[in-house]
Amino acid sequence: MPAAYTLKDFTSLLRLLAERGVDYVVIGGCAVGAYAQLQGEAVVSADLDIFTTSSALHELLAWAPLHGIVVVKQPQPRSIPVAVLEWNALEVNVLTGAPGLPSYGVVARMAREFELKEHGALVVPVADPLDILANKLTAARDKDQPHIEILRGFIEEEIVLAFETQRGRRRVMLARRYLEVLGRPMLAEPLAARLLPLAADPIDFRFLAGRVPTKRQALEVVDRARARGAEVDDIYAIVSTRTFEIPD
Amino acid sequence: MISSDCAKALGCMGPATADHRLHRGQQLVRLNTRPCYAMDMNPDRDTDRRELRSIAQREANQTASRAGLSLPFPNPWDELDTTKLPRDASAQQIHERVRRLSEICRKPPCQRHTL
Numbered sequence: 001m002p003a004a005y006t007l008k009d010f011t012s013l014l015r016l017l018a019e020r021g022v023d024y025v026v027i028g029g030c031a032v033g034a035y036a037q038l039q040g041e042a043v044v045s046a047d048l049d050i051f052t053t054s055s056a057l058h059e060l061l062a063w064a065p066l067h068g069i070v071v072v073k074q075p076q077p078r079s080i081p082v083a084v085l086e087w088n089a090l091e092v093n094v095l096t097g098a099p100g101l102p103s104y105g106v107v108a109r110m111a112r113e114f115e116l117k118e119h120g121a122l123v124v125p126v127a128d129p130l131d132i133l134a135n136k137l138t139a140a141r142d143k144d145q146p147h148i149e150i151l152r153g154f155i156e157e158e159i160v161l162a163f164e165t166q167r168g169r170r171r172v173m174l175a176r177r178y179l180e181v182l183g184r185p186m187l188a189e190p191l192a193a194r195l196l197p198l199a200a201d202p203i204d205f206r207f208l209a210g211r212v213p214t215k216r217q218a219l220e221v222v223d224r225a226r227a228r229g230a231e232v233d234d235i236y237a238i239v240s241t242r243t244f245e246i247p248d
Numbered sequence: 249m250i251s252s253d254c255a256k257a258l259g260c261m262g263p264a265t266a267d268h269r270l271h272r273g274q275q276l277v278r279l280n281t282r283p284c285y286a287m288d289m290n291p292d293r294d295t296d297r298r299e300l301r302s303i304a305q306r307e308a309n310q311t312a313s314r315a316g317l318s319l320p321f322p323n324p325w326d327e328l329d330t331t332k333l334p335r336d337a338s339a340q341q342i343h344e345r346v347r348r349l350s351e352i353c354r355k356p357p358c359q360r361h362t363l
Contacts, residue, residue, distance in 0.1 A: 007363070037363055112359040123360075 004044035005090065006033045007126075011119040013048075013087050016067060018122065022060055024050045025111045026126045027098065027135065032147040034114050034126050035154045043150055047091035051127065053104045054096045057083060100138025107131050129155050130174075134181045156191050163198040172207040179211065186213045186245050196220055202230050209238040213245040 007014075007030045017024055026034070029045025036043040052060070061071055064085055073084040075096070085092040101107060110128040115121055133151045136144040159175045175195070179187065187195070192212040199208055205225040212218050218239040226232050305321040312319050326332055331345045331352070 034361070034363060038361055109355070112361060115360060115362045117362055125358075 003046055003090075005046070005048070006030060006037070006042075006044055007048075007114065007124060008116060008119065010048045010087075010090065010092070011116060011122060013069075013090075013092065014124050015119075015122055017050075017060075018124075020063065022052065023056045023104075023108065024052045024094075024125065025104070025107050026124060027051045027095070027101065027107075027132055028093070029147065031126045031132050032136075032150055034124075035129050035132075036150045039150070039154055039157070041150060043147065047093055049093045049095060051095050051098065051101065051104060051107055054081075057094055057096050060094060098135050098139075100134040100136075101127075101131055102134075129158075130177055130181050137181065137183075156194075159191065160194050160198070163195050163204065168201070169203060171201060172203055175207065175211075185211070187211050189213050189217070189246060192217050196224065199224055200228060205230055205235050206238065209235045210242060215239075215244050218242075218244070 007026065010030070014026075026048070028047075028049025029043065030048050033043040033045060057075070061074065061083060064071055068087070069092075070086040071083065072086050072091075073082075075081045075083050080098075081096040083094045085094060096104070107127050108125065110131060111125040112128060114124045114126050116124060129151050133148065133155065136148050136151065155174070155178055159178060162171055162174050175187070179185070186192075187208075189212075192208065192214075195204075195208060196212070196217060199205055199221065202225075205221055205228075209218055209221045209225075212221060222232055222235050222239060225235050309319045309321055329349075331348045333341055333345050337345070
């Protein structure tokens, strides 16, 4: 049975990196595990994957052996840019590029902070769930499928929360990015059904009118917009010129 | 409704046709925005005239610059970016500018979760 770890198993190493000032973001299974834990689910990983810049990686490779970290594999030309480290018999993969992931600068800017309360409030940067999802969808390995489901569940809850609590463009921003990452033009029917009763702003109506998967739901958007006193001509123009994934 | 000749003279699209409505709908779906014909954004429209205007404005700017006068067609972004430096700025000035710019364009707060 493969070894199974969570982010918390790597706390001492992450603290060392933080003290050293290494720029990194956690990606991979441990990152998915962190988001899973927020949903009350458990996801474990065989190793820790961290994403960094090429210059930080070179610095790390020089610094690691001095701190009891074994460099098992150096990144090789013309292969996946990854260095494999071993720390306290745990495997740590340090990547400077991964399929589907944007550049390090983008990932770091979008990253979230996870505070590990029981470990001296250590703050660990973890890649945004949409970036991890993009990576997992591009890699498309069998073992990633449960991770994809976890991430989609987490993101969809946040999309619903944004419709409930945010104002203006922020209401639909996450949903729009989610569709971009999935490469889909329309929302899945269950998610659309959850968002419809929350639609309140003109931006919600325009977004949903173009992205609900059924004509019935699209007409519901128009009705709801009319009931809320919004201008329905634009919304009807969207509905009348688009196609639908699911025939009514 | 305006005639197509009149529309041409006014520089607008004229009466909406079925095609226009279709394109408008598609634009709304694609951009998730309110309708905007955005005629001035069309790269195929008046390209020659716009190019000549740009060249003339640039030349006027260069002439004014050589004469030590203020630019007749300044870059509108310069007014917004109060940290802009002259071309011969020192390293110290550039460093100070980056610091001031990072205060103006502050990184949005990071979302934080607790485990």
